[in-house]
Amino acid sequence: MTIKEAQNAVDQWINSYGVRYFDVKTNMIVLTEEIGEMARVISRQYGEQSVKPGEELNLGDEMADVLWVLLCIANQTGIDLTTAFKNNIEKKTNRDNKRHLENKKLK
Ligand SMILES: [Mg+2]
Numbered sequence: 001m002t003i004k005e006a007q008n009a010v011d012q013w014i015n016s017y018g019v020r021y022f023d024v025k026t027n028m029i030v031l032t033e034e035i036g037e038m039a040r041v042i043s044r045q046y047g048e049q050s051v052k053p054g055e056e057l058n059l060g061d062e063m064a065d066v067l068w069v070l071l072c073i074a075n076q077t078g079i080d081l082t083t084a085f086k087n088n089i090e091k092k093t094n095r096d097n098k099r100h101l102e103n104k105k106l107k
Contacts, residue, residue, distance in 0.1 A: 002082065003081045003082045003085060004080070004081075004082050006067070006071055007071050007074060007075055007080075007081060010068060010071040010072055010075060011075050014072065014075075021072055021075070021076045022072075024073060024076055024077060027069055027072050027073050027076070028073065030069050031066065031069040031070060031073065034062065034065040034066045034068075034069055035066055037062050037065065038059070038062040038063060038065070038066055040062075041057045041058070041059045041062050042059070044057055045057055045059060
């Protein structure tokens with residue numbers, strides 16, 4: 001699935017089952033909630049937090065929740081994430097193509 005196909009799939013789902021998008025500010029709050037849920041899994045699976053009895057961890061599902069809401073916000077703000085992501089990679093490459101290679105802390 002391409003990024004464009006993912007944006008279209010979310011839009012189709014919202015229009016079929018979601019009635020309408022939450023407003024952008026609400027979705028920004030929901031995105032923050034979902035990032036918190038992802039952080040919770042990371043802290044238990046890779047960090048020092050312990051898993052509560054009966055608690056199930058699914059990092060991939062939490063990442064998908066984060067992506068879902070991000071795609072919603074992109075759709076409702078008119079952002080083509082394919083173009084934005086390509087431009088972002090180009091920006092990082094132009095800006096940082098030597099920075100990390102020359103970072104002695106990474107070696
Ligand atoms: Mg979640």
